[in-house]
Amino acid sequence: MLEARTLRKSFGRTTALDGASVEIGEGEVVAVTGPSGSGKSTLLHCLAGIIRPEAGEVLFAGRRLDTLDEDARTRLRRENFGVVFQFGELVPELTAEENVVLPLLFGGRGRRESLEAARSWLERLDVADCAGQRPAELSGGQLQRVAVARALAAEPRVIFADEPTGALDSLAGERVMGELVGAARESRATLVVVTHDNRVAAYADREIALRDGRVVAGATAATGGTADGTPGEAAAGASAAGGVSR
Amino acid sequence: MxxxxxxxxxxxxxxxxxxxxxxxxxxxxxxxxxxxxxxxxxxxxxxxxxxxxxxxxxxxxxxxxxxxxxxxxxxxxxxxxxxxxxxxxxxxxxxxxxxxxxxxxxxxxxxxxxxxxxxxxxxxxxxxxxxxxxxxxxxxxxxxxxxxxxxxxxxxxxxxxxxxxxxxxxxxxxxxxxxxxxxxxARPRGPRVRDLALVALGVGLLAAALAGKGRFLLGGKYGAAVAIAAGAVLLLFGLVLATAWLIRMAARRAGRGAAAPETLLAARMVEADPRAWARALSVVGLTVFFGSAVGAHQALTVFQSDLTAFQAASYALLYLALLTAMVTSAGALVAHQAEALLDHRRSFAVLAASGVPVPALGRVLTRQALVAALPVCVVSAVAGTGVVVLLLAELYARRPGALAVSVAGAAAMAGIGVLAAVLVARAARPILRRWVRPGELRAG
Structure with missing residues (x-):
């Protein structure tokens, strides 16, 4: 479903990705882990087509993503991907319901149809009571569940979540992760979660470990090791720490 | 220090x-x-x-x-x-x-x-x-x-x-x-209905003074003239005070009926902070008010007799002053637009990352300007023309053509005000493109 081949990406003098390669299958739930600055978010942004790598290839359903122009990548993201960010990142001026409706309207659906879909998702994620409230009036957990509803409402084929529980306490985090993974499995969507929290990674079928911009473990479902099949030293370390394939 | x-x-x-x-x-x-x-x-x-x-x-x-x-x-x-x-x-x-x-x-x-x-x-x-x-x-x-x-x-x-x-x-x-x-x-207070009190008082004074046909209960010989002047001044200041209220009401209506996501987003953003728009648009509103009033007066003068060189120079100077005011207030609009973009850049970056095309976000900026500027400019134009027409009602009654030209002038002034706001919003699109980038997503 998703594949990255020897990605390289730098920000100024800082190298974020240094030859990272991964393969993610359809319906798979994958956790991308690693210490701060290891390139997790950059990998997610490359896979989601938000940024283009300087070198390497990104493929979605067998089609090159990194060579598409901005408009084509935007359309692809809108039609196939859903994104959940660390702090929810809802539009503060809109109500919870309007936040969920917005991507559907941008996707060309009618207002009534979009509202019905949004209400159904808010109900499913147990935040229907907050539909008329603005983000500032919601708790961290509610806010993140609305963000999950927004990402799932357009029924994406892949959901990207960047530290979705990073701003939540453990109880709220578990609930959000449970619902995110449950909804992804139910709709047979692929889920890619960036996290540095082992408890969050435990929800995944597989853990892709990054260090210094390189994938050191779990690059493919088949090998559970690096893309070329050689686990390497760090991979062994990541395995020992509870990483790689489950 | x-x-x-x-x-x-x-x-x-x-x-x-x-x-x-x-x-x-x-x-x-x-x-x-x-x-x-x-x-x-x-x-x-x-x-x-x-x-x-x-x-x-x-x-x-x-x-x-x-x-x-x-x-x-x-x-x-x-x-x-x-x-x-x-x-x-x-x-x-x-x-x-x-x-x-x-x-x-x-x-x-x-x-x-x-x-x-x-x-x-x-x-x-x-x-x-x-x-x-x-x-x-x-x-x-x-x-x-x-x-x-x-x-x-x-x-x-x-x-x-x-x-x-x-x-x-x-x-x-x-x-x-x-x-x-x-x-x-600290949460700034939102616009209140009582902000309309000055408008009501101004309109009331004007109506009372005009209804008395040159006579007014208070103030003796000059009572009516003083009441008319006071009514016009109160109406003018009242309009500035009521701008935030007017903008919020218009944005609320626009958001309620919005079918397009750009309109929904624009209306809600304006509704959330009508005071910022009011600050930026109050001088535009004043310019439209004075421009419409001057236009109405000129229309009547032209219908009465040919303009003298002195009158033509006076009107030209007034229009030059109004143009200067409009350009300066457009500068204030630019400053507001830059500040609003800074405030919303993370929301816009997230929407872009989620698959919203950047041109659609550009349309949000334009519609924000439209939602906020349209009611302000229309009300200012109507008020500016209305004051002159009411004051000189007898002369207008004899020259109906002057009224038509005055209304057309008011529409043109309102159009210029709205156009200024929309052009500033359109000019901000390159900045929007620069700021809607994934780097913004890492700031949190």
């Missing part, structure tokens, strides 16, 4: 330096306008010279001086709007001062001193430019241009600096910085 301000000035960010320069530009313009107004009142010439009569005759010259002084209002609005640029950086810095041991009063005064410093720099430049121009005029025209009133220049400069400092003080009044460096923005 001066040492602290100088230290802070050295460490200012690029955006803060831009704010300082824009404030200085506004202060320079205000100083030139006020100096010119003060100087014109002391000219010794009093002779009819056709079109030049507006400068050579005493009474028209005083009107020109008043117009120049009034033009300082959009310049002041520009300074006030600009003082809100880069507020996030400024608030963080002021909070850090609290951490370093400054009292809340010292923090507020530091903010005021920073703005005052920019106003002083700009004001000094403006004063120097004006003094130079005045001395050149004296050299070429002789005794007609008196030198003594130029001694008022420092007083004008002091007033401009004080205005700049006060705008800095007001810009930071919602910020509360605790000793732990936590910045809390």
């Amino acid at each position: 001066i040492t602290v301000v100088r230290m802070l000035a050295r460490g200012r960010s690029r955006r803060e330096r831009a704010r300082g320069r824009l404030m200085a530009a506004g202060a320079a313009l205000a100083t030139v306008l006020l100096c010119a107004a003060a100087h014109l009142t002391a000219f010794r010439l009093d002779a009819r010279r056709g079109a030049l009569g507006i400068l050579t005759e005493k009474e028209p010259r005083l009107m020109v001086a008043l117009t120049l002084a009034l033009l300082a209002v959009p310049a002041a609005a520009f300074i006030y709007q600009v003082s809100r640029l880069a507020t996030a950086t400024r608030e963080r810095r002021l909070a850090a001062l609290r951490l370093a041991g400054a009292t809340p009063r010292e923090v507020r005064l530091t903010g005021a001193a920073e703005s005052g410093w920019s106003a002083l720099a700009g004001g000094t430049l403006g004063a120097a430019v004006y003094l130079l121009a005045a001395l050149v005029a004296r050299w070429s025209l002789g005794d007609v241009v008196p030198v003594r009133p130029l001694l008022w220049t420092p007083v004008v400069l002091a007033a401009v600096v004080l205005g700049g400092a006060l705008s800095g003080l007001r810009a930071g009044r919602h910020v509360v910085a605790s000793p732990l460096g936590v910045v809390r923005r």
Whole structure:
């Protein structure tokens, strides 16, 4: 479903990705882990087509993503991907319901149809009571569940979540992760979660470990090791720490 | 305090330096306008010279001086709007001062001193430019241009600096910085229905004075004239006060019925902060009000008889003043647009990352301008034309063509106001494209 081949990406003098390669299958739930600055978010942004790598290839359903122009990548993201960010990142001026409706309207659906879909998702994620409230009036957990509803409402084929529980306490985090993974499995969507929290990674079928911009473990479902099949030293370390394939 | 301000000035960010320069530009313009107004009142010439009569005759010259002084209002609005640029950086810095041991009063005064410093720099430049121009005029025209009133220049400069400092003080009044460096923005109050009281009072006074056909219950012989003037002034100030309320109501309506996501997003963003739009659009509204009133008056004058050279020059000068006011208020709109983009750039970056095309976000900016500017400009145009038509109802009744032209003029003025706001929003699209980038997603 998703594949990255020897990605390289730098920000100024800082190298974020240094030859990272991964393969993610359809319906798979994958956790991308690693210490701060290891390139997790950059990998997610490359896979989601938000940024283009300087070198390497990104493929979605067998089609090159990194060579598409901005408009084509935007359309692809809108039609196939859903994104959940660390702090929810809802539009503060809109109500919870309007936040969920917005991507559907941008996707060309009618207002009534979009509202019905949004209400159904808010109900499913147990935040229907907050539909008329603005983000500032919601708790961290509610806010993140609305963000999950927004990402799932357009029924994406892949959901990207960047530290979705990073701003939540453990109880709220578990609930959000449970619902995110449950909804992804139910709709047979692929889920890619960036996290540095082992408890969050435990929800995944597989853990892709990054260090210094390189994938050191779990690059493919088949090998559970690096893309070329050689686990390497760090991979062994990541395995020992509870990483790689489950 | 001066040492602290100088230290802070050295460490200012690029955006803060831009704010300082824009404030200085506004202060320079205000100083030139006020100096010119003060100087014109002391000219010794009093002779009819056709079109030049507006400068050579005493009474028209005083009107020109008043117009120049009034033009300082959009310049002041520009300074006030600009003082809100880069507020996030400024608030963080002021909070850090609290951490370093400054009292809340010292923090507020530091903010005021920073703005005052920019106003002083700009004001000094403006004063120097004006003094130079005045001395050149004296050299070429002789005794007609008196030198003594130029001694008022420092007083004008002091007033401009004080205005700049006060705008800095007001810009930071919602910020509360605790000793732990936590910045809390006290919630500014929303627009209230009672903001409409002045409009109601103004309309009531006008209606009562006009209904009495030259007679009014109070004020004796001149009662009706005073009531009409007071009603017009109350209506004018009432409209400025009611702008936020008007914008919020219009945005609420637009959001409720929005089918397009761009309109929904634009309307909700405007509804969430109508005061910011009101600040930026109040001078546009005033310009449209005066422009419509002048247009209505001119239409009637033209239908009565041919314009004399003096009248033509007077109208031309008025339109030039209105154009200057519109350009200055467009500057305030640019400052507002930049600030609004800074506030919303993360939301826009997230939407872009989620698959919303950047051109659609550009349309959100345009629709925000439309939702906010349309009601303000339409109401201002109707009010400006309405006051003149009501005051001169008998003359209009004899010349129905003048009414049609006045209405067309009002529509054109409203259109110009809306167009200015929309063009500023469209001009912001390249900045939007630059700011809607994945780097914004990492800032949190």
